[in-house]
Each structure stands twice: as C-alpha cells, then as structure tokens.
Amino acid sequence: MAAGPEGVPGVCGSEEGSETPGTPPGSPAELPRVRRQRGRFLLWSPRAARALRERQRVWGALVGTPQRRGRAGAAGPRLPLQLRPEEARALRESGGATVEAVDEAEAEPEETPAEPSPPSERRFRVFRELWGRGLHLTPGGKFGGDFLVYPGPPSQFHAGAVALCPCSSAPQPLGALLAAARLGTSVRKALLLCRAPPGGALACTALTWRADLT
Amino acid sequence: MEPGGSRRLSTAEQLAARQAPRSPRGQKDFLPDGSARQAERLRRCCEDQWRLLCEERPERPGNLVKAEWKPEQGIVELKSPAGKFWHTMGFSERGKQCLLPEEALYLLECGSVQLFYRDVPLSIQEAYETLLCQEAMSLSHYQVFSHLKQLGYIVLRFDPSTVPSPYERQLNLESHCKSSGKHHRKRRRSSSPRLHEKKHKVYEDLPEAEGTSSKDGDDYGNSIPMDEKPLSVQPKESDAGSAEGESMPVPLDTGQKDSVSFSSRQAGDQKESSTGTHAPRWDFSTITFPNVASDQPCTHLPSPDNRLLPENVLGREVDAAAWCTRINLKQEKLSRKERKQRERESRYKSSVNADQEVRRCSNWHEYKALVQQRRQQRVWKRPSHLWDQAVTPLLRPEEVTSPAELLQQISVLQPSHILDGASRLQEDPEAMKIDFNVYQADAVSKFKKTNPGKPHVRMCVRSCSRQSKEGGNAVLPSFDEQIPSLRALKQVTYLSGDVPLVFALVDHGEITFYSLKDFKLPVDVNH
Numbered sequence: 183m184a185a186g187p188e189g190v191p192g193v194c195g196s197e198e199g200s201e202t203p204g205t206p207p208g209s210p211a212e213l214p215r216v217r218r219q220r221g222r223f224l225l226w227s228p229r230a231a232r233a234l235r236e237r238q239r240v241w242g243a244l245v246g247t248p249q250r251r252g253r254a255g256a257a258g259p260r261l262p263l264q265l266r267p268e269e270a271r272a273l274r275e276s277g278g279a280t281v282e283a284v285d286e287a288e289a290e291p292e293e294t295p296a297e298p299s300p301p302s303e304r305r306f307r308v309f310r311e312l313w314g315r316g317l318h319l320t321p322g323g324k325f326g327g328d329f330l331v332y333p334g335p336p337s338q339f340h341a342g343a344v345a346l347c348p349c350s351s352a353p354q355p356l357g358a359l360l361a362a363a364r365l366g367t368s369v370r371k372a373l374l375l376c377r378a379p380p381g382g383a384l385a386c387t388a389l390t391w392r393a394d395l396t
Numbered sequence: 397m398e399p400g401g402s403r404r405l406s407t408a409e410q411l412a413a414r415q416a417p418r419s420p421r422g423q424k425d426f427l428p429d430g431s432a433r434q435a436e437r438l439r440r441c442c443e444d445q446w447r448l449l450c451e452e453r454p455e456r457p458g459n460l461v462k463a464e465w466k467p468e469q470g471i472v473e474l475k476s477p478a479g480k481f482w483h484t485m486g487f488s489e490r491g492k493q494c495l496l497p498e499e500a501l502y503l504l505e506c507g508s509v510q511l512f513y514r515d516v517p518l519s520i521q522e523a524y525e526t527l528l529c530q531e532a533m534s535l536s537h538y539q540v541f542s543h544l545k546q547l548g549y550i551v552l553r554f555d556p557s558t559v560p561s562p563y564e565r566q567l568n569l570e571s572h573c574k575s576s577g578k579h580h581r582k583r584r585r586s587s588s589p590r591l592h593e594k595k596h597k598v599y600e601d602l603p604e605a606e607g608t609s610s611k612d613g614d615d616y617g618n619s620i621p622m623d624e625k626p627l628s629v630q631p632k633e634s635d636a637g638s639a640e641g642e643s644m645p646v647p648l649d650t651g652q653k654d655s656v657s658f659s660s661r662q663a664g665d666q667k668e669s670s671t672g673t674h675a676p677r678w679d680f681s682t683i684t685f686p687n688v689a690s691d692q693p694c695t696h697l698p699s700p701d702n703r704l705l706p707e708n709v710l711g712r713e714v715d716a717a718a719w720c721t722r723i724n725l726k727q728e729k730l731s732r733k734e735r736k737q738r739e740r741e742s743r744y745k746s747s748v749n750a751d752q753e754v755r756r757c758s759n760w761h762e763y764k765a766l767v768q769q770r771r772q773q774r775v776w777k778r779p780s781h782l783w784d785q786a787v788t789p790l791l792r793p794e795e796v797t798s799p800a801e802l803l804q805q806i807s808v809l810q811p812s813h814i815l816d817g818a819s820r821l822q823e824d825p826e827a828m829k830i831d832f833n834v835y836q837a838d839a840v841s842k843f844k845k846t847n848p849g850k851p852h853v854r855m856c857v858r859s860c861s862r863q864s865k866e867g868g869n870a871v872l873p874s875f876d877e878q879i880p881s882l883r884a885l886k887q888v889t890y891l892s893g894d895v896p897l898v899f900a901l902v903d904h905g906e907i908t909f910y911s912l913k914d915f916k917l918p919v920d921v922n923h
Contacts, residue, residue, distance in 0.1 A: 219525060222535050222904065226521045228449040236442055243905035244449075246520075247505035247542045260505075261449060262524065264905035284525050321906050334428045337441050342426075 213277075216270055219284035223265040230279075231263040238278045239318050240269050241336060266321065268306040272313055304347045305329075307378035312345065319345075326365050331374065343372040343388070350377050359389065367391040461509045463500060465518065470530055472500035472511065481508060484550045484843055496553065497527040498541045505542070536859035536902035537831055543907055544855070548837030554830040554854060559893040562819070680761035688716065689749075695720055803919060811916060818890035821883060828880060828888040830897070831857045853911070854892045859902035885912065 214230030216223050225231055225242065234240045246260030265273070273279040305328050313319055318332040320341075327344035330336075344366050348354055359375075366373035366389065373389040428434060462475040474493040478486060485499045495503070501523050503509040511518040518526065528535050532553070544551045560569060686694045700711040730738065748754055757763040782789055796802045833851035835843060880888075880899075889897055898911040 217521075217525070220534065224521075224524065224535075228446075231449055232442075232446050235445070245539060245905045247502060247546065249505070249507050262521070266904045321903065323903055323906055323908060334425075335438060335441065337445070338424060338434070338438055339428070340424050340426050 214273075214279040216265060216273065216279050216281045217284050218270070218281050221267070223267065223270040223281065224262040225265065225279075226262050228261060231261060234263070234273070234279065235335075238273065239313065239316070240265065240273060240278070241318065241320050242266070242269060243321070267302060268309040271306055272310050275310075301347070301349075304349065304378075307380070308345065308347045308376040308384070311378045311384035312376070322346075325369060325371070326362060327373070330371075341371055343374045344369075345374040345376050345386075347376050350379070360391075363389040363391045367393060459508070461503075463495060463509050463511055465497075465500070465511055465513045465523075465527065467513075467526070471496060472527075474509075475512075479508060484845065487845070496533070497530065498533050498538050501527050501538060502542055502545055532831070534859070537857050539902055539905070540855060540857050540900045540907060541832065544832070544834055549852075550835040550837070550843055550848075551855075552833045552835070552848060552851075554833050556830075556891060559891065562893075565894060680759060680764070682759070683761075684759050800919070814886060814889050814912075814914065816886075818886040821887045821890070824887060827891070828856055828858075828884055830854050830888060830891055833895075834898075851895055853896050853898045855898050855900055856888060857900045857902060 214225060214227065214234055216225050225234065231242075231244075234242065242263040242265045244259035244261060245264045246262055248260055270279075270281055274281045309319060309329065312329070312331060318334060318336055318339075319329045320332070320336055322329045322344050325344045327346045329345040330341040331343040331345050332339050332341050344362075346362060363373050375387045375389060376384065377386075378384045425434060459479065461477070461479055463472045464475055465472050471489075472495040474486070474495065478493050481499075481503060482493070485503070486493055486495045488494065495509075500509060500511060504511050504518075504523055505520060511523055513522075513526065524535070527533075528538055541551050686697055688694055695715055695717040697714040697716065699713040702711065705711050753766060754763065757766055778784075790806050791802070796805055832855040833848070834853050834855055835848060836852045896911060898909055901908040901910065
C-alpha cells in the first residue's frame, strides 16, 4: 500500500493491517492503541478509530492534513484521531483502549494533579458520567462550553445540550451564567451545568433563557 | 529506491480516489426514534466515514522528492531536487536544500516528499512522533502550521531579529536594504532627501532656517511668514517626514492669527539683544498696512523696496483709484441662509476691524503694543467661592478655547495605546513567544523567500502542554487559562512591531483564532 498512516509502508505488520472498506471491524480482542506523547493522545489505526467511534461512542477529532489542498473540504480530515485527555482516560479506565507512551522516558501519567479539583478533573468526572449513560460527547469550545451532548452520533443528530462544568465551591458570577444561558438559547441547545463529585452522583441543572417572558 | 514496496494504484483506482467521497446527506435528526430509517442512515454514515478513514493516499512515485531527517540538527535534508513547494518553503544550508520539520511533515502528509531516517522510509505516524520533538515545534504548533497552509497562507518561523525597531520604522528603513545587498534597487527617492532635509533643519541656526524656508515653497501658503518662522521649523518636520508614533507639535495655521504667536514673537523682540540668535530682519515700525477697504481707500501703493524682492521680480508703484471705481458697485445681497448664519455668528464673532482702537493702529508694531497693553490691563476677577476653597476648578476660562480642548484638559483617563510603555518591558524570559509569520495567499507569485517582506499577521500559538517532569510547569489546558495579562500582551505586541498579532488556541485538535483590536472611544464634541 502507499505510505499508510501507521506502520512501515507496505508491511502489514500489526494485526491492524489495512482493510478494504466494507469489512466489519475485527475481533474484540484487539484493543485500540492510543499513543501518548507530551500530554497529547493520538490514534493511528483506521479500524481502531472506527471502533472507538461506532462502538464506544468516543469521537475525538480527526486532525490529519488532507492530501490535496483543493480537495480539503471534500476529502475531509484524516487520521490521526486525536483524543481529549478525558476521553483517553475514560477509555483506559473502562478498558476500551490501551494508552502507551511514545517516549519511554516519559513518566507514568499523573492523573491526580496537585490541586484538589482543577477544571480538567471536574471535566473528566462529568465526561465519564455522561458518557457512561450512553450519550455522545464532543468538545464544546465553539459554544463556550465544555462539551456538546448528543443523543446519538454527531453526524446524524443535532446536539441536545451544551454542558458546562463550573467549579461548585466557588461562587459563579451571575453574568457568566446569563451569558452562557443566552448562548445556549440562541443556538437552540439547552445549557447544562454539571457536577460529578468524587463520591457522589451526577447532578445536572438546565438553564433556559425565558425568551417568552422578555 | 522504490517507495517501500507500495502497490501502485491502477488508473481506475486513481480516478476514483480523486473523486470526492460522499458526505452524509440530509438533515440531521433531533432524537433517536428507533426507526428503521434512522438505522439505515446510520449504517450508511458509518460506511462513508469508514471509507474516508481508509482512503488511500495515491502518490505519483516519480514525483516524490526524497528527504532525510537529521535529528542532531533538527532539520530535514533533501536528497533529490525540490519541487514546486520550494518557492515558499525550505532553506539552503551549506549548499544543500533543507526543510524545517513542520514543512517536511506537511509535505509528507500531502504526498509530496518521502522521508527517510537511516535509510528507512518513515510512516506518517513515525514522522509525527519523531519530528515534533522540539520545544519550538510541538504538535500544537504543527497543527496551526498545517491549518494555515491548507488555507493557502505562507507560513514561516518567526525570527525576532528581523523585526525593525520603532526607530528604524520611523526612518522608513524597512524599505531599504537590511542585510542582503539585493534590496537597494528599490530605494525610495523621496525618503532619503527628506531625511537629509530634516537633519538640515534641526541643527541649523534659526536665521538660516528662515532663509531656507522660502526655498521649501509655500507649504502653508503664508502671506505674512515672519511670525511663523521660528516656530515653523518644528511643524515642518511633521509635515515633511513620517513621524509615526511620535507626538509632534501641531503645525500653526496661517489663517488663524493666534495670540500665542504674537506674544511669543514679542517676547522674541524684546529678548533679541540678549539671545542674539533670534534677530529679526523686519522693522515693524516702518511697515505700514495699506488700507484698501471701501471706507478709507488708500489707492496709492508705493513701489516696494528692491532689497526685499527676489531677483527677477520687479516692483512698481500702483494707483488703484481707477479700480476702486469699478468694484463694489452693487449692494451685497445675502441669501436667507447667509443672513441667518451672520446673525448667529454676530453673537460671538466680531470683526477685528470693528474695534476703533485697532483701526487707529497704523502698523504691526502698534497693534501688538495694543494687544499687549490690553492683556496686562485685564484683571480677571476670580470668583472667591470657587477659587478660595480647598477644592478649586481644574481650569481657568482662558486656558481653553474649544470644547475639545476642554475635554482634553479635564479628562482623568487619557487614551492609551497597547504599546505605551511596552519598550520597557522587554527582557522577560517568561514572556510569550511569537511562533510564525503568516503571509497572504495571494502574494504567492511575488513571494521571495530571501526577502519575504512584512507579514500579514504574526501567530502566537497557545496550547496546553505538559512538559517533561523535569522541565517543570504544566500549563493548564487552553480554554481554562486566563486571557493573557496586559503586561504579557504589551510585551508580545511590542515584539511584533507593527504587524498585527493573532493568537491560536489549540485545544486537543481544535484550533480557535483570536486577536485583540485597538479601539478608541469616540469623543463627543459638538464643535
């Protein structure tokens, strides 16, 4: 094959060799391998990417450069698939994928940072809860939130909500909440304020802008 | 060497690969309803995506440029001649064509080069994991680089030493050659003589400056230039040069006989013996105003002094009596609008000639004496209830002459620019770094790698990065971090010179661009 995204070209080394389209994903014994390097998580196998998306509801982002510039829009983005830290960690903890370090010199990932509850920790717990309930989650940066929550595959459904994971111990300025709620309404998505404390259950509050009362 | 034993695609397959794959069609649904239709759409979606992911990257093996990764230098050396990309990418070193790691990786993904390391071709995955190890070129940097390249921009690494300093910019030095000798065929003729002229003026004695001002021509169309001369040296600077970013004194308007100029001139008169350098050549007591107005027409104008005229200009005496009979024959009729305007203006404007004392003056000297006398006579009574308290007004009435000036004087917050005080903030190792110079896509044909010119924008890449444990600081993920402090912004904006700065926020594969725009609040002045 031509220089493929993974492995040495021409050599179908690993079991994840290139396959023709239409073949269903292989046996469940092969776990997708996520490569971690400097805090970033990349996945190179087309089959693994498909498995993650279709069977595990983890979507990530395709960040590869399209081959021909003119066809960039038509061809769409390509491998590698980049996962967010919370996606990678959720997969690792649930056994859905293995995370391997690219450079052996890199120490084991310290998943528990010094601060008690930094934004990344909060986000991860909420992600794990929502994902665990069968929802599909993608980054919510475009809408000023932490996640976009989909009832089904993002390619097929509209996002139902924008999820925010604010710090529950610090007071939130009302203006920020109003701005977020207004944003959610203008894009016809509910705004969810989520909290998943370490020992407790997921708590969500939906915020709606009452346009009918203004 | 054959590219790694790859299977050559047949013509049919290449044609198929060139066609755009189908994207999911139709509107998206809001909720899953368990219908067969949804299931079928889902299945088709998955197939399309799967095909996308597996899409082969057809190459034309003959077109592949071979290159080798040199880890100790951190660059890629071309082993066969470069292709079209050489116009905007790459550099030469010791006679060899080389690429920066981001350029090489991009070209590898595009299918234009083949990368080798120790004679083994690198896969894209291996290239990602090997080439993006520098601090200056991490995955985030590369993603921004690739994104901009896909949009057609020309992207080069930023080099602080190529930014001209404000002084150099002021001298317009960037249009002249900096280091390479190739540039001076583009010298702008207008700027260097100007430069010369400026210096000429600043360091000359004023009497000489007076002499040369006439050579500069009537910049102001001045009819009576002598008052403006000592002061005009400075305003002409701002007119002649490109004094960017420097506050120059406002050039005096000849039409407006400001009292300021008279009083200072008068001071000059009195001091002339003491300073010695400001000796005026005009004796005001002998210069008369011929009054040719209709009430007391002076129709006989004597011949002017030949010493005051330029060489080839002849003066002669004139008897204007004949003309006086031919002018002002009709009563002036004002339109209604003009009458109204006159009425309005008469409330606060009055002609200086309406003043009898002024009419009694027969020359400038007397007029100035009158003004000075009036000034000294005027006793301005300060209202005690305003001025004898602990808190006094900010201004005296005579200090301002317009609403704009008033606002300027009493404003507490002065408008500031991001670069104010920025030059003092340099030398900070923690400062943000600028990563790329970005040049516009439509300039590709004129683009020269050796002289790229001023970039369209400069790019500052911000991302979450977890350095190695020894390295220290783990920066918070980008959307969580604060907007950069004003200090940091000043530093980095100064570093960028006069090129706008754009920040690229990379959040695990998602890139957001933002920039800060200068904004000036409008001043409400009803003049």
